[in-house]
Amino acid sequence: xxxxxxxxxxxxxxxxxxxxxxxxxxxxxxxxxxxxxxxxxxxxxxxxxxxxxxxxxxxxxxxxxxxxxxxxxxxxxxxxxxxxxxxxxxxxxxxxxxxxxxxxxxxxxxxxxxxxxxxxxxxxxxxxxxxxxxxxxxxxxxxxxxxxxxxxxxxxxxxxxxxxxxxxxxxxxxxxxxxxxxxxxxxxxxxxxxxxxxxxxxxxxxxxxxxxxxxxxxxxxxxxxxxxxxxxxxxxxxxxxxxxxxxxxxxxxxxxxxxxxxxxxxxxxxxxxxxxxxxxxxxxxxxxxxxxxxxxxxxxxxxxxxxxxxxxxxxxxxxxxxxxxxxxxxxxxxxxxxxxxxxxxxxxxxxxxxxxxxxxxxxxx
Amino acid sequence: xxxxxxxxxxxxxxxxxxxxxxxxxxxxxxxxxxxxxxxxxxxxxxxxxxxxxxxxxxxxxxxxxxxxxxxxxxxxxxxxxxxxxxxxxxxxxxxxxxxxxxxxxxxxxxxxxxxxxxxxxxxxxxxxxxxxxxxxxxxxxxxxxxxxxxxxxxxxxxxxxxxxxxxxxxxxxxxxxxxxxxxxxxxxxxxxxxxxxxxxxxxxxxxxxxxxxxxxxxxxxxxxxxxxxxxxxxxxxxxxxxxxxxxxxxxxxxxxxxxxxxxxxxxxxxxxxxxxxxxxxxxxxxxxxxxxxxxxxxxxxxxxxxxxxxxxxxxxxxxxxxxxxxxxxxxxxxxxxxxxxxxxxxxxxxxxxxxxxxxxxxxxx
DNA sequence: TTTTGTCAACCCCCTTTTTAGATTGCTAAT
DNA sequence: ATTAGCAATCTAAAAAGGGGGTTGACAAAA
Numbered sequence: 001x002x003x004x005x006x007x008x009x010x011x012x013x014x015x016x017x018x019x020x021x022x023x024x025x026x027x028x029x030x031x032x033x034x035x036x037x038x039x040x041x042x043x044x045x046x047x048x049x050x051x052x053x054x055x056x057x058x059x060x061x062x063x064x065x066x067x068x069x070x071x072x073x074x075x076x077x078x079x080x081x082x083x084x085x086x087x088x089x090x091x092x093x094x095x096x097x098x099x100x101x102x103x104x105x106x107x108x109x110x111x112x113x114x115x116x117x118x119x120x121x122x123x124x125x126x127x128x129x130x131x132x133x134x135x136x137x138x139x140x141x142x143x144x145x146x147x148x149x150x151x152x153x154x155x156x157x158x159x160x161x162x163x164x165x166x167x168x169x170x171x172x173x174x175x176x177x178x179x180x181x182x183x184x185x186x187x188x189x190x191x192x193x194x195x196x197x198x199x200x201x202x203x204x205x206x207x208x209x210x211x212x213x214x215x216x217x218x219x220x221x222x223x224x225x226x227x228x229x230x231x232x233x234x235x236x237x238x239x240x241x242x243x244x245x246x247x248x249x250x251x252x253x254x255x256x257x258x259x260x261x262x263x264x265x266x267x268x269x270x271x272x273x274x275x276x277x278x279x280x281x282x283x284x285x286x287x288x289x290x291x292x293x294x295x296x297x298x299x300x301x302x303x304x305x306x307x308x309x310x311x312x313x314x315x316x317x318x319x320x321x322x323x324x325x326x327x328x329x330x331x332x333x334x335x336x337x338x339x340x341x342x343x344x345x346x347x348x349x350x351x352x353x354x355x356x357x358x359x360x361x362x363x364x365x
Numbered sequence: 366x367x368x369x370x371x372x373x374x375x376x377x378x379x380x381x382x383x384x385x386x387x388x389x390x391x392x393x394x395x396x397x398x399x400x401x402x403x404x405x406x407x408x409x410x411x412x413x414x415x416x417x418x419x420x421x422x423x424x425x426x427x428x429x430x431x432x433x434x435x436x437x438x439x440x441x442x443x444x445x446x447x448x449x450x451x452x453x454x455x456x457x458x459x460x461x462x463x464x465x466x467x468x469x470x471x472x473x474x475x476x477x478x479x480x481x482x483x484x485x486x487x488x489x490x491x492x493x494x495x496x497x498x499x500x501x502x503x504x505x506x507x508x509x510x511x512x513x514x515x516x517x518x519x520x521x522x523x524x525x526x527x528x529x530x531x532x533x534x535x536x537x538x539x540x541x542x543x544x545x546x547x548x549x550x551x552x553x554x555x556x557x558x559x560x561x562x563x564x565x566x567x568x569x570x571x572x573x574x575x576x577x578x579x580x581x582x583x584x585x586x587x588x589x590x591x592x593x594x595x596x597x598x599x600x601x602x603x604x605x606x607x608x609x610x611x612x613x614x615x616x617x618x619x620x621x622x623x624x625x626x627x628x629x630x631x632x633x634x635x636x637x638x639x640x641x642x643x644x645x646x647x648x649x650x651x652x653x654x655x656x657x658x659x660x661x662x663x664x665x666x667x668x669x670x671x672x673x674x675x676x677x678x679x680x681x682x683x684x685x686x687x688x689x690x691x692x693x694x695x696x697x698x699x700x701x702x703x704x705x706x707x708x709x710x711x712x713x714x715x716x717x718x719x720x721x722x723x724x725x726x727x728x729x730x
Numbered sequence: 731t732t733t734t735g736t737c738a739a740c741c742c743c744c745t746t747t748t749t750a751g752a753t754t755g756c757t758a759a760t
Numbered sequence: 761a762t763t764a765g766c767a768a769t770c771t772a773a774a775a776a777g778g779g780g781g782t783t784g785a786c787a788a789a790a
Contacts, residue, residue, distance in 0.1 A: 009761095032753050045763050050754065068754045068769050145512050149524045157522055157532070159514045167522070167530050182547075244609070245628035248621065256613070263610035374732095397782050410734050415783070433740050433783045 013052055014080075016041065017061055020053075021073045021081040025330045030070025075295040075329070078307070082292045082333050089338045096342060099124065103346045113163070114240045117323060117347050122243025124343075125336050127327030128266070131347070132276045133164055133238030134321040137198040144188055144200075146170075146181040146221070154181065156225050160197075162315045163354045164238060170228050172221055184218040196318075201226060237273045238321075241266050247306075247326070261302040275300055276310075276322065283312040284319040290337045295329050305329065309336050311344040315351055323347060378417055379445075381406065382426055385418075386438045386446040390695045395435030440660040440694070443672070447657045447698050454703045461707060464489065468711050478528070479605045482688060482712050487608025489708075490701055492692030493631070496712070497641045498529055498603030499686040502563040509553050509565075511535075511546040511586070519546065521590050525562075527680045528719045529603060535593050537586060549583040561683075566591060602638040603686075606631050612671075612691070626667040631691075640665055641675075641687065648677040649684040655702045660694050670694065674701050676709040680716055688712060 019040050023031045033053060037046040053071055056062045061080065062071040073081070091099075099120075107116045114131040121129025133139075140161040147155045154170045191207070192200035204226055208219050215222060244266060248259065265272055275298070283291050294307045303326075310324030324340050384405050388396045398418060402411035418436055421427045426445065427436040438446070456464075464485075472481045479496040486494025498504075505526040512520045519535045556572070557565035569591060573584050580587060609631060613624065630637055640663070648656050659672045668691075675689030689705050 030753090034752070046753090047763055047765090048761085051762085054755090064754085066753095066770060068752080069771055070753065143512065143514055147508065147510050147522060147524070149508055155522070155524060155530065157512060157520070159512070159520060165520065165532050167532070169528075242632060245625045245632065248625055248628070260610045260613055263613070267607065267610065395782090399781070411782095412734055412736090413732085416733085419784090429783085431741060431782095433781085434742055435782065 012044075013056065014084075016049060016052055017056055017073075017077060018081060018084060020056075020062065020071065021077055024073055025332060028330060030065060030072050032070035035070075075297065078294045078329060078333075079297070082294065082337075085334055085337070089334050091338045091342055099339075099342060100346065103343075103350075107346075107350060113347065113350050114238065114321075115242070117343060117350075118240040118242040121323065121325055121340070121343055122246060124339055125243075125246075125325045125327065125331075126249070127246050127325045127331065127336070128241060128243045129323070129325050130239065130241045130276070131323040132240075132273070132280065132321055133162070134280055134319070135277055136160075136164075136166070136237060137201075138196050138318065139164070139320055140194060140196055140315070140318065141192050141200050143193065145185050146225070148176070148178055148181060151175050154221065154225075156229070158197075158229075162320050162351050168228050168231070170221070170224050172224060176218065176221060180218050181221075184215065184222060187214060188222075201229070237277070239269055239273055239276070241272075241326075258302070258305055262306070265300065265302045271300065275303075279308070279310055280312055280319065280322045283310065283322060290341050292333065292337065307331060307333075309333070309340050311340045313344045313348045313351070315348075377409075378421065379449075381414060381417055382421055382438075382442060383446060383449065385421075385427065385436065386442055389438055390697065393695055395430060395437050397435035400435075440662065443659045443694060444662070447659065450699055450702070454699050456703045456707055464704075464707060465711065468708075468715075472711075472715060478712065478715050479603065479686075480607070482708060482715075483605040483607040486688065486690055486705070486708055487611060489704055490608075490611075490690045490692065490696075491614070492611050492690045492696065492701070493606060493608045494688070494690050495604065495606045495641070496688040497605075497638070497645065497686055498527070499645055499684070500642055501525075501529075501531065501602060502566075503561050503683065504529070504685055505559060505561055505680070505683065506557050506565050508558065510550050511590070513541070513543055513546060516540050519586065519590075521594070523562075523594075527685050527716050533593050533596075535586070535589050537589060541583065541586060545583050546586075549580065549587060552579060553587075566594070602642070604634055604638055604641070606637075623667070623670055627671070630665065630667045636665065640668075644673070644675055645677055645684065645687045648675065648687060655706050657698065657702065672696060672698075674698070674705050676705045678709045678713045678716070680713075 016036065019036060020031050023035070023040075033046040033049040036049050037044060041049065053062060056077075057064070057071065061074055061077040063074055064071050102124075103117075103120060106120060107113050114133060118129045118131045121131075123129075142159045142161050143157075144159075145157045147157060149155045149169070152172045152174055154172060154176070156168055156170050158166045160166075188204065192203060195203060204222060208215065208222050244263065247262060279291060279293070290309060290311045292307060292309050296304050298304060298306070298308060305328075306326050307329045308324060308326050309331075310322050312319045312322040314320065323344055325336060327336065381401065384401060385396050388400070388405075398411040398414040401414050402409060406414065418427060421442075422429070422436065426439055426442040428439055429436050467489075468482075468485060471485060472478050479498060483494045483496045486496075488494075507524045507526050508522075509524075510522045512522060514520045514534070517537045517539055519537060519541070521533055521535050523531045525531075553569065557568060560568060569587060573580065573587050609628065612627060644656060644658065655674065655676045657672060657674050661669050663669060663671070663673060670693075671691050672694045673689060673691050674696075675687050677684045677687040679685065688709055690701060692701065
């Protein structure tokens, strides 16, 4: 064993790196050469391992929090580790069944699906779970209706194919007969049903501008509805986050201050929404099943101590949202990745079940 | 100064008690007899104060966390202290103006009022803020409508006088023409508008059972709507909580474990809703402007380290919800109490502005 | 009877010291 | 290229001091 081929050496190096990551994930303590030599790689001496670890440190995979007290994986090491886990492990059938049962128990009508899914994700992962309904502009419209709730005051109600309901008040300067409201609603629904929200809006603007005689009476309303629809508070993305408490338990090394910042991020939602929107776009483009972003890979500085594991879900062939967990960098990636993937499948199933029953008719008016 | 009249002695005792509370609220450190003698009550010796404090301890107002290291107010002491603050201080005009300005800036359409109010409460108090829309059964109905969103699938939309919107899906076994839906909606709205939700439900049941010819076709739907309406997830109370992060900063003495429990309570919502519902009932009955419950006065063991300051708000003459803050026991009660009261006024104003514009008409059909 | 002065004992909290355990880097041998 | 051995280093936890403030008790004063 005098001369080692380069590939063999590389192989061994990576093996050690993986072992360090795994070890650190398990007991969150810097891992040293002796430990490795005595537990995992008994055929190599601790001195050799030391040398290799030094290399790994120079390459940016490990670092020592203190001058002589074991080494800790960097984000780069986690990245290698996660990439190494080729594809997503499929969960054991037994495990799948167990989770599916819980899912069926908890997830009721579609209105609560996202909330419940996020909660279940949190519980099962022991971290914070989220479901993000995505940029609502890309959602497919099912219906748009107008209800008179007071003189000069109308409630617009929008139902999408993925079952979410949005509503917003529209203040008109004057009264409008319910019959007129129905007329507008009817006209609109004949056309826009099946379009994405973005398309629908564009279509409606054009329709109004073209000056169709039928809508002369209600053009004002239509314009106002569209305007109000675009208000930030109305078009706020749907985002459910559950199990924030879990974040306290694990996030090592993140001291109290970091924690508070993280909580603030989660509470504000806006910025988190933006981040998730980006992630979703990445997922959509890359076609990956599960994405992981580790520590500093998250651009938000408040999230530099956590990892985010996420998976997109589709309605029909459109990616409309995603779900996942936010947890400590040293999480059990294999387990969590397969969990997230599976929950995504369940959520997809739940939504398509909602859509399947009614074989979509064009119009009910 | 030989003999002290009992009242004088009592007076002095209470003064010391108040001083201890105040002092502890300020710097969160056990307060001892010397400190008091040297800072507040310079005409009494520390030895005397010691004696009195011992009395107070025996009466359950103070306790020593350690054998010789100053004393800390018990919940009983806080209770005395809060009760002593006769009535609610009115805020300085300047302060009121400042807050009102912020309120107007942030609080937009009614749909977001509660969310925004809770956030503002949190920011201004430096604790967690909440707005609780109360038991929805007591809310006054404005409208109830039905939208066809798919074959055999209908969306019920309920709008209340306080401007909240609830919706839930109703699955029917078969299709129903939109005209029929409108018929039902029209019939219902003629009657129930202005009733509380509870009354409306009762009325509808009776109406159905009386077998009116007009609703023969849609009786099934009506029944189903009512059933679904009562499902727990549908009738979930509206509750907004903001600024949870603040709870981390202050809650002294509550160690990490307590904190996690508190977070869990806030996340679960159900139990918290229950607690708040009780509090609201108390407020309604007692007619108090602001209620404070301190530590162990909260029956939930997870909340034994915090105080809750709350105030009810009305629509018309009905108490329909409440708002307040959840913070550390050692908070600035005077400040927080007046803040909560004032925010309640603002919220009330906001809602009645919403209601004022339309002079309620009976029916729009 | 109430208040006060005084003082030993106490305990917390902070800092410093000690100790045990593990790790590293280096060097010389294999 | 690998290994064994060793001194130096550092941490984390336990142990050992102080300083500061507090209490309790008692006797003296009011």
